[in-house]
Amino acid sequence: MGVSEQPPAALGGPAAEIAAGYAFEGAALDLGALLWDGGCHPDAPVRIPLPVLNRHGLVAGATGTGKTKTLQLIAEQLSAHGVPVFLADIKGDVSGVSAPGEDGEKVRERAAQVGQEWRATGFPCEFYGLGGTGPGIPVRATVTSFGPVLLSKVLQLNQTQEQSLGLIFHYADAKGLELVDLKDLRAVVAFLVSDTGKAELKGIGGLSTVTAGVILRSITAFEQQGAGDFFGEPEFDTSEFLRTAADGRGIVSVLELPAVQDKPQLFSTFLMWMLADLFHDLPEVGDLEKPKLVFFFDEAHLLFGGASKAFLASITQTVRLIRSKGVGVFFVTQTPKDVPSDVLAQLGNRVQHALRAFTPDDAKALKATVRTFPNSPYDLEEVLTGLGTGEAVITVLSEKGAPTPVAATRLRAPESLMGPIDAAALDAAVKGSPLYGRYAEAVDRESAYEKLTAEQRAAEAAAVEAAAAEEAAKAEGAGARAPRRKEEPSLAEQVVGSGIFKSLARSIGTQLGREISRSVFGTARRRR
Secondary structure (H helix, E strand, O other), X not given: OOOOOOOOOOOOHHHHHHHHOOOOOOOEXXXXXXXXXXXXXXXXXXXXXXXXXXXXXXXXXXXXXXXXXXXXXXXHHHHHXXXXXXXXXXXXXXXXXXXXXXXXXXXXXXXXXXXXXXXXXXXXXXXXXXXXXXOOEEEOEOHHHHOHHHHHHHHOOOHHHHHHHHHHHHHHHHHOOOOOOHHHHHHHHHHHOOXXXXXXXXXXXXXXXXXXXXXXXXXXXXXXXXXXXXXXXXXXXXXXXXXXXXXXXXXXXXEEOHHHOOOHHHHHHHHHHHXXXXXXXXXXXXXXXXXXXXXXXXXXXXXXXXXXXXXXXXXXXXXHHHHHHOEEEEEEEOOHHHOOHHHHOOOOEEEEOOOOOOOHHHHHHHHHHHHOOOOOOOOHHHHHHXXXXXXXXXXXXXXXXXXXXXXXXXXXXXXXXXXXXXXXXXXXXXXXOOOHHHHOOOEOOOOHHHHHHHHHHHHHHHHHHHHHHHHHHHHHHOOXXXXXXXXXXXXXXXXXXXHHHHOHHHXXXXXXXXXOOEOOOOOEOOOO
């Protein structure tokens, strides 16, 4: 099926029924042309209605089958329709969406096969990087807003340790101790197992020194991997992803991740934080004529691998509910079995590239993939192993919300550059962005670490001063009874009862005077 030398024959029978299933009346994205009986039929376009893109989707297929180009094709058309897009660029080859594509024989041949009027076009883009690692406007999150559930996933904590971390966050939230970066979290953990602080949690279960030790070691190892820069301020406002350009096209936000390819769990969890943060802030809007944002979640298997039942339940709930806030989520992975069934059941739009069946496990995955599709006149096991690069089996939701017939499809060619732009152009695009000045420079303001450290030093200084005064009083007394001095408070009383906790509620606007409201992921709702 990868090659169609035959001229397309007139459609009839099942092929005509499939083509009719994609004859939508409203606005739609053009994905490609129907493949049937060894031929490509440009008069039978395969499309996806714009309003159903908030019903989520899956782009799957073996390595090298064209998934990235499919994302680029969809992103271009969404942008052209005024819909903002978020893409994660893990391999560093998506930045070309910002530049016009290069004409050539292969592009013209593909365009002719699918009935496409190809025109080299670049699209408005913003480029981001996690914590300023690699090219891009830095995207940072505070530890407080990231929350204990997602952080436990990144630190690879077990359930007991995750619960203890949740207790630490609860304490910090209630006391108004902002956890901006990892040193803040480390300071609070160390305080809560110190002689002066361990009584603080006794009433709600306490924190064992063993568990605290595991958490502290995990934080240290995490920092040694260079991950400390991802947490801090200024915290990125995910509503930046919802912007459109001056010409009305949606801005394509590209998160550049090649520099953190060796930290897959980190970037997949950060993507989940972005999605959860959007979910917090967006109002309910129901079904719209077009989505507010389409979010492509690449390397999705990394998020789900090793996840607890509670974590998976949180993902499922977020994906289910964010649809009504106008956000569509496309998971990108190799096979549908990488995505839990409860999540997969919510993905109404499917683009399945070729699968390989070289091993018994491959064959099993192929059969499982076939079972996830509606009944079809195709022999899907044969079709899925015979698809060429840039071809896929597609089924989407119709304008009425019903699944369309399964359609083997030769996909259109992207109109933007199919490859990365050069480093100088990328750097110029980043530094020329109006957002660069807002997020480029990291800020290390006073937070939990500084406050606990200052109070500890003040308490130690007060203790030294009190001891010196007592010695001086004894020396002056010389046999006379020294005046009774008010008993010094304990160090715990000085740390907990003095300025640090009482003053936080009166601090400047960025301080929290009450316990933070958290979502199903434990992420914190921020005040914009």
